[in-house]
Amino acid sequence: MEYILKNGIVYDPANEINGEKMDVMFKDGLIVDNVSADAEVLDVTDKIVMPAGIDPHAHVAGPKLVVGRLYRPEDSRRGVTQKTKVLRSESGFSIPSCPATGYRYSRLGYGTVVEAAMPPLEAKHTHEEIATIPQLDIPAMPLFGNNWFVMEYAKDNNIEDIAAFVAAWLKISKGYGIKIVNPCGSEAWGWGMNVHGVNDKAPYFDVTSKEVIVALAKANEMLNLPHSIHIHPNDLGHPGNVPTTIETMDAVKDVKKGSKAAEIRDQVMHVCHLQFHSYTGNSWKDAGSGAEEVAKYVNKHDHITCDVGQVTLDETTTMTADAPMEYDLFKLSGLKWTNKDIECETAAGIIPCIYSGKNPVNTLQWAIGLELFLHIDDPWKVCLTTDHPNAGPFTRYPRIISWLMSNYRRMEMIENREVHKWAEKRTTLATLDREYDFYDIATISRAAPARIYGFTDRGALTPGYRADIAVYDINPNEIDPSRQYAEIEKGFNVADYTIKDGQILVKDKEIVKVKESQNIWVNVKGWEQNEQKVLDNIMPFFTQYYSVKWENYPVHDHYVSNPIRVDVD
Ligand code: MFN
Ligand code: ZN
Ligand code: ZN
Numbered sequence: 001m002e003y004i005l006k007n008g009i010v011y012d013p014a015n016e017i018n019g020e021k022m023d024v025m026f027k028d029g030l031i032v033d034n035v036s037a038d039a040e041v042l043d044v045t046d047k048i049v050m051p052a053g054i055d056p057h058a059h060v061a062g063p064k065l066v067v068g069r070l071y072r073p074e075d076s077r078r079g080v081t082q083k084t085k086v087l088r089s090e091s092g093f094s095i096p097s098c099p100a101t102g103y104r105y106s107r108l109g110y111g112t113v114v115e116a117a118m119p120p121l122e123a124k125h126t127h128e129e130i131a132t133i134p135q136l137d138i139p140a141m142p143l144f145g146n147n148w149f150v151m152e153y154a155k156d157n158n159i160e161d162i163a164a165f166v167a168a169w170l171k172i173s174k175g176y177g178i179k180i181v182n183p184c185g186s187e188a189w190g191w192g193m194n195v196h197g198v199n200d201k202a203p204y205f206d207v208t209s210k211e212v213i214v215a216l217a218k219a220n221e222m223l224n225l226p227h228s229i230h231i232h233p234n235d236l237g238h239p240g241n242v243p244t245t246i247e248t249m250d251a252v253k254d255v256k257k258g259s260k261a262a263e264i265r266d267q268v269m270h271v272c273h274l275q276f277h278s279y280t281g282n283s284w285k286d287a288g289s290g291a292e293e294v295a296k297y298v299n300k301h302d303h304i305t306c307d308v309g310q311v312t313l314d315e316t317t318t319m320t321a322d323a324p325m326e327y328d329l330f331k332l333s334g335l336k337w338t339n340k341d342i343e344c345e346t347a348a349g350i351i352p353c354i355y356s357g358k359n360p361v362n363t364l365q366w367a368i369g370l371e372l373f374l375h376i377d378d379p380w381k382v383c384l385t386t387d388h389p390n391a392g393p394f395t396r397y398p399r400i401i402s403w404l405m406s407n408y409r410r411m412e413m414i415e416n417r418e419v420h421k422w423a424e425k426r427t428t429l430a431t432l433d434r435e436y437d438f439y440d441i442a443t444i445s446r447a448a449p450a451r452i453y454g455f456t457d458r459g460a461l462t463p464g465y466r467a468d469i470a471v472y473d474i475n476p477n478e479i480d481p482s483r484q485y486a487e488i489e490k491g492f493n494v495a496d497y498t499i500k501d502g503q504i505l506v507k508d509k510e511i512v513k514v515k516e517s518q519n520i521w522v523n524v525k526g527w528e529q530n531e532q533k534v535l536d537n538i539m540p541f542f543t544q545y546y547s548v549k550w551e552n553y554p555v556h557d558h559y560v561s562n563p564i565r566v567d568v569d
Contacts, residue, residue, distance in 0.1 A: 001502070002027040002039035005469065008049035009476050011438050013380075013447035014460035018439045019476055024049055026467035029502035033463045046475045047496060050442045051459050052111030052468035053397075056449035057230075057272045057307050058388040060101050061115050061129035061138065063122045064319040064348040067340050068095045068389075072317055072352060087511060094316040094389040102134035102517065104395055106505050109470025109495035112449075112458060112520075113394075115140040116230070116272065116387075117181060117321050119346040121548065123173035123555045130519055131561035135498075135505055139453075139520035141230055142173040143321055143346045145180030145212060146187040146202070149538050154215035155207040161537075163219035164530035171531075172554040174521040174563070176453075177227035178220050181321040182234050183209040186347040194324035196235050198247045209234055210251050217252045217268055223524055224258035224568055226454025228305075230270045236325050239281035242290035245274070246297050249304050260568075264454040266302055266380075273309025273387040274298075275369040284332075284361050289427040291368045295375030298382075305452045306376075307383035310369035310400050311362060312392025313419075315354045320390060323347035344546055355392065357413070363420035365391070367427040373404055374432040379443040380451065397445070398492035404436040405481035405488055438476050467502035470495045473509075518562040525569035 005024040010017050025035045059065060069076055069092065078093035079100065090100035105113055118126045118140040130138045144150050144166065153162045166178060184202035185195045191203050198210040217229045233248040235241040252269045271277070278294045281287035298304050320326060323339055326349025330337035333353070340348040355362040369391070376382045384401070388394040403410055413419050414430055424430045436444075450459020458466050474491035481488050498506035505513050542550055557563075 002035040003042055003502070004035055004039045005042050005044050005049060005471065008044040008047050008471060010049045010461065011442040012051060012461045013439055013443045014450070015462060017461070024461055024469065026469070026499070026502050029467055031461055031463050031465045031467050042497065044471050044496065046477065048438060048472040048474050048476060050109070050470050051446045051461055052470045052498060052500065053109050053445050054449040054455070054459055055105070055110060055113040055385065055388070055394060056383045056452060057116040057385045058113050058394055059116055059319055059390070060113055060133060060388070061098070061140070062118055062126040064340050064350055065095060065129065067338060068317045068319050068350050069097070071336065071338055071350070075317060086514060094314070094393050098129055098132040099134060102136055103511055106135035106498050106511060107494045108395070108397060108492070109472065109498050110136065111468035111498070111500045112137045114138070114176070114453070117179055118142045118173060118175060119321070119342050119348070120169055120173040121342050121345050121553070123175070124559050127174060127519060127555055127559045127561070130517055133517050134514045135500060135517065137518045137520055137564065139176035140174070141177055141179035142169055142175035143179050143181055144169070144216060145183035146185070146347070147345055150216065151184070151187065151202055151205045151207050151212060154212045155205065157215065159215055159218045159222060160530065161534050162215050163222045164527055164534045166219055167223060167524035167527040168531040168535060170522050170524060174519060174555045174560050176520055176522050177225050178216055178229045180213065180216060180229060181232040182236065182325065183212040185209070185234055185324055186321055189324040189347050197244050198234060198251060200234070210247070213248065213251050214255065217255045221255060221258040221261060221268065223527070224260040225522060226261065226264060226566060226568065227452070228265065228267050228270050230272060232272050232320070232322060233277050236276045236322055237329065239279045239283055239287035241277055241279050242293055245277040245294055249297055249301065253301060253303055255303070261454065264456060265451055267305040267452060268303045270452055271304060271306040273385065273390065274306040274372055275309045275311065275365060275391065278368050278372065287361065287364060287426070289364065289368045289371060291371035292375055292428055295372055299377050305381045305383070305448070307385040308369045308372050309385055309387035309391045311355050311365040312386055312396040312399065313355050313357050313362065313366055314392045314396065315352065316389045316392050317350065318353045318390045319348065319350040321346050321348050323349040325349070326351050329353065357419040360420045360422040363423050364426055366419060367423040367429040370403060370410065371427055371429050371432065373436070374434045379440045380448045382444055383449050383452065384444045398489045401441055401492050402481070402485040402489040404441070406485040407433045407435050408482045409485040435482055467499055469497070469499040471497040516562055518564050519560050520564040520566060521560070522566045522568055525567055
């Protein structure tokens with residue numbers, strides 16, 4: 001089938017197209033630069049056309065989602081819809097059911113969502129869930145930062161064996177890249193402890209967090225993986241964590257990018273949910289914003305990219321492999337808390353969180369996220385996330401976009417006391433009048449995430465790329481986003497069209513087609529012998545200490561829904 005999207009206003013930052021009135025054409029699932037006279041015409045006159053959205057960091061599939069849904073029936077009762085001819089029923093607000101997750105991203109105009117933390121031991125389960133989330137391409141990031149073998153190799157500065165281990169584990173878990181969560185901290189949690197700074201050691205391992213980070217970054221570049229290491233640093237959510245955040249970023253500044261990797265991405269470290277890592281002070285009583293200082297580091301250094309983890313001021317469910325941090329949060333809030341602890345490899349904690357503009361600390365977190373967006377000069381370095389569901393559900397992206405585009409709205413919230421006075425007293429937000437434009441929005445939600453992940457088939461409307469396209473019912477030439485912020489939110493809430501691989505999934509703001517998800521995983525080539533050597537080395541240990549047999553551990557091909565295999569050599 002051939003199509004022509006006619007007369008839209010196009011924002012495509014990867015091709016430096018900034019609000020040009022033009023046609024976009026696609027055929028057989030791909031963007032093309034011309035079509036025949038038989039092409040079906042889709043009239044999108046004066047509507048915004050962008051590449052489909054790419055979420056670089058969200059928690060959408062895996063064991064901690066299941067636990068979250070099970071122990072929060074009050075969340076599942078929200079957002080319930082009946083099934084229709086096309087759709088299954090939906091449920092949930094912060095932890096939607098799998099079908100609802102796919103439908104809701106699709107309504108927002110998204111096409112790709114990265115599952116940010118896959119425990120390799122439960123990778124099979126994660127892929128089973130990915131298979132039940134329709135509409136999206138979903139790569140998953142296996143966790144490496146507290147892995148016993150990785151920590152042993154890092155202690156010996158044995159980068160080659162780490163690289164071989166990573167290459168093997170990406171195949172075994174069908175994963176996309178290296179995720180690190182609170183390095184050494186989740187291992188410490190096994191002993192009821194945590195680590196705080198990058199120079200702290202995992203108990204009984206004689207290796208520091210910093211050594212693990214640097215070793216994994218070097219291995220990442222040795223393998224030329226399309227994405228860099230992706231890190232949730234130590235000390236998340238604690239007042240005074242700014243020095244740890246900056247030391248984490250600074251630890252890899254001399255790590256050389258792999259030569260092939262350098263052609264497709266800029267950074268050697270992607271820091272996720274940076275908002276949670278930008279707090280000053282000694283306790284919550286005297287906590288303040290470190291956003292300006294952290295942003296200054298990001299502005300000065302090209303080896304770093306980030307996503308924000310913007311607090312949306314909703315009741316949500318937090319879930320993270322950073323189990324000791326969730327325990328701290330439990331001690332603060334007293335809300336029900338649970339652990340999903342997975343021996344040898346990872347941990348997870350889950351706890352509800354009620355973020356409110358009336359609460360001084362939550363207001364501080366809200367303001368710090370916005371400050372990061374506004375203090376970081378280059379939109380290519382910062383991505384739109386809520387760390388779904390940790391700082392709020394992804395369905396609030398349109399509202400965040402309206403905040404970024406409207407200083408008027410931000411000041412209204414501060415002045416009308418919709419948020420606590422700490423926003424004004426303890427942050428620079430009220431002094432920042434920068435406003436994002438549509439090109440900036442397309443950058444932080446499409447072009448930048450694609451470049452950061454090394455995707456060379458999406459995130460742009462380049463001929464030959466997948467036809468992943470979103471159309472929004474907003475006329476950029478007639479709207480003043482600063483004053484008409486409510487219309488901005490409404491316009492981005494549901495796309496006029498969402499097109500994935502050339503298939504029209506959303507039309508006139510309704511889902512008209514359900515498409516199976518696809519998993520994207522990285523297949524490292526040329527390391528097979530090293531991988532076998534490492535596997536032979538660790539097998540006695542694995543057999544003795546892991547609770548599953550090796551035969552049951554790897555993700556077999558049939559577990560992976562419609563794989564998109566990215567070969568790297
Ligand atoms: C990431 O996974 C990930 O992370 C992230 O809630 C997550 O109340 C999971 O105990 C948090 N509050 C305070 O201490 C505030 C001080 C308070 C007080 O008690 O004194 N002050 C006030 O109320 C101010 C009133 C005066 C004024 O100045 O206005 C704590 C408490 C808290 C703090 C609780 N912290 C947790 C935040 C961290 C991490 C949430 C979520 C987190 C989730 N990824 O006239 C006048 O001026 C009067 C002054 C006022 C007065 O005294 O009344 C995974 O992958
Ligand atoms: Zn995290
Ligand atoms: Zn996260």
